[in-house]
Amino acid sequence: MANEEHLAILRRGVEVWNKWRTKNRNLIPDLRDATLNNLNLSRADFSQADIRNINFREVNLTGAVFKQTNLISANFIRVVLTDIDFSEGDLRYTAFSQANLYKINFNNANLCYALFNGAVIRNTSFKQSILRKSEVNGAKFIDVNLLESNFSGTDLRNAVFRNSILRKANLTEVDISNAKFNEVDISQANLSDANLSNAIFNNVDFNGANLSGVDLSNATFMGANLTRVKLFHIDFSKVNLKGANLQEANLSGQxxxxxxxxxLNFSGANFSNANFRETDICDTNFNNADLRRADFRGIKMNDVNFKGARLDMAILDEVNCTRLNLNNTSLIRVQALGTDFSEANLTGACIEDWNINNATKFNNTICDYIYLRQNQRERRPNIGNFVFGEFTKLFQKSLETVDLIFRNGIDWDAFAYSFKKLEVENQGAQLDVQSIEKKGDGVILVRVAVAPDADKAKIHNQFMQGYEFAAKALEAQYQSRLQEKDALIAKQESQINRLFDIVEQQGSVQKALAENPRKVSNTNIINSQFAGGMVDAINVDAQQIGGNIQNNNTEDFPN
Structure with a gap:
């Protein structure tokens, strides 16, 4: 409950109240649970006061100061607030629903669970404020600064943001469905796992923002800047990105x-390992984009600009690449079986180890020169340019080979098995190893000549399947042999150790003899019999000799 003395001073007017506050700086006013109706409290000093659960009904608070004030659960519903300082205040659970807020300072304030439903907020600052789990449904933010504010888990449905700043804001798991954003700066903000369905973003700056896991169903981004945004784990099937700028966006692996x-403009974007199947990318700009290992199988992409892009190891099988701009594009180890490059521009492209077949089309392909190796090495032609049609003729001839690429060396036993099997299964294909080339980094290219009418894709797949099968089987044999070898080595080591033990014992005997020179026996014992064994000693007692002794041969002994 409020301190009645403090409350009485406040009711005497702002001038009396402020003078009392000045004289009693160390005193914390207690106005808890008070109801203040129809008062003029303009420019009143409530800084550091405890006014929890206070009710300002139809009160004029213009210019009032609430800095570092405890306003938990305070009621400002339908109140007009102008030029007020709430900075660093504790406003948890405070209600501003349908209030009219103008030139308010909420910097560094704690507004968790606060209510702003239907409020109109203009020329206000929420810099570094905390609005977690607050309700802002239908509120209007006009010329508002929300720099680095924390809105995580907040309800922003149907909210309107115009000419406002949300740069570096935390908007994780926020519900922004049906909200409208116009001329808003959301750059570097974190919107991961937010709900942006049916939201409208006109001329919004998302530069560097994190949109991973966001629901973009039916959202529109007319004129939006999505440069360098992260767009991971998103369902793009219902997204309208028309008119958006997605330069340097990160959609790798999507x-x-x-x-x-x-x-759309995806210049410099990262689409490495992305799956484009059943995607419409006609008339799209991928200038200098990273599309390594991307899968484009079966799609149409007429008039696409891939100038300077990296398509290394991408899959372009059966893709309509008509009129593509592939100028200076890297096509290293790209797979283009059945691809239509008609009227495409391949000038300056690098085609190192690319994989094409007799179904790949080059009708009226434009190409002044190409590079056979990366980093603009091995230019063809060496000098000058191809005459029109020369590039197509050269590559139609080169289509009579199948390139087998091995990135971790070759198991030649597996190679021989698979190649022989391939010959049996493809009689008439006229298979012949044409060349074996080392490409660096452990990569080996084996070029196999085939008949012009052979199905090169089938031959390639059959060989690689047979090779992988044989390599695994041989590896199992190798491992078994290694285990047998290890067991044999262990056995041999045991025998060697036993020999060393014998040698050591012999050394001990020789050492003992050397130390006792009188202990030398020089007796001829050929054909002799001893009971109880031999005795080698300086003095021998008769008791040490026992048993029946029978020496039948005495020829070697003197009489």
């Missing part, structure tokens, strides 16, 4: 099924 990227 499943893009059903996405409509036509007409």
């Amino acid at each position: 499943q893009l099924k059903g996405a409509k990227f036509n007409g």
Whole structure:
């Protein structure tokens, strides 16, 4: 309950109250649970006061100071607040629903679980404030600074943000469905796992923001800047990104099924390991983008700009690449079986170890020159340019080979097995090893000549399957042999150790003889019999000799 003395001083007017506060700086006013109706408290000093659960009903608080004030569960519903300082205050559970807030300072304030439903907030600052789990449904933020504020878990449905700043804000798990953002700075903000369904983002700056796991169903991004944003684990099938700028965006490893990227700017974006199957990317700009190991199988991408892009090890099987701009593109080890490069521009592209077949089309392909090795090495032609049609003729001839690429060396036993099996299964294919080349980094290229009408994709797949099967089987044999070898080595080591023990024993005997020179026996014992064994000693007693002795041969003994 409020301190009646403090409450009485406040009711005498702001001038009396502020003078009392000045004289009693060390005193904390207690206005808890008070109800203040129809008062003019303009410019009153409530700093550091305890006004929990206070009710300001129809009170004029223009210019009032609430710095570092305890306002937990205070009631400002439908109140007009102008030019007020709530900075660093504790406003948890405070209600501002349908309030009109103008030029308010909420910097560093704690607004967890606060209510702003339907409030109109203008020219206000929430820098570094905490609004976790607050309710802001239908609120309007106009010219508001929310720099580095924390909105995690907040209800922002139907909210309106105009000409506002949310840079570096924490918007994780926020519900922004049906909200409207116009001319808003959300750069470097964290919106991971937020719900942005049906939201509208006109001319919004998302530069460097984290949109991983976000629900973008039916959201629109007209004129939005999505440069360098993270877009992981997103369902793009219902997203409208028309008019958005996605330069340097990070979509590596994403499943893009059903996405409509036509007409978008992905210049410098990261799509490495992305799956583009069933995606519309016609008339899209991938200039200098990273598309390594991306899967484009079976899609149309007419008039796409891949100039300077990296498509190393990408899969382009049966893709319509008509009129593509592949100028200066890296196509190292790209797979383009049945791909249509008609009228595409391949000038300056690097085609090191690319995999094409007789179904790959080069009708009217534009190409002044190409590189056979990365880093612009082995230019073809060496000088000058191809005449029109020369590139196509050269590559139609080169299509009579199948390239087998091994990245970790070759098991030649497995190679021989698979190649022989391939010959049996493809009689008439005229298989012949044409060349074996070392490409560096342990990569070996084996080029196999085949008949012009052979199914090169089938031959390639059959060989690699047979090779992998044989390599695994041989590896198992190798391991078994190694185990047998290890057992044999262990046995031999045991025998060697026994020999060493015998040698050591002999050394001990020789040492004993050397130390006792009188203990030398020089007796001819050929054909002799002893009972109880031999005795080698300086003095021998008769008792030491026992048993029946019978020496039948005495020819070697003197009479």
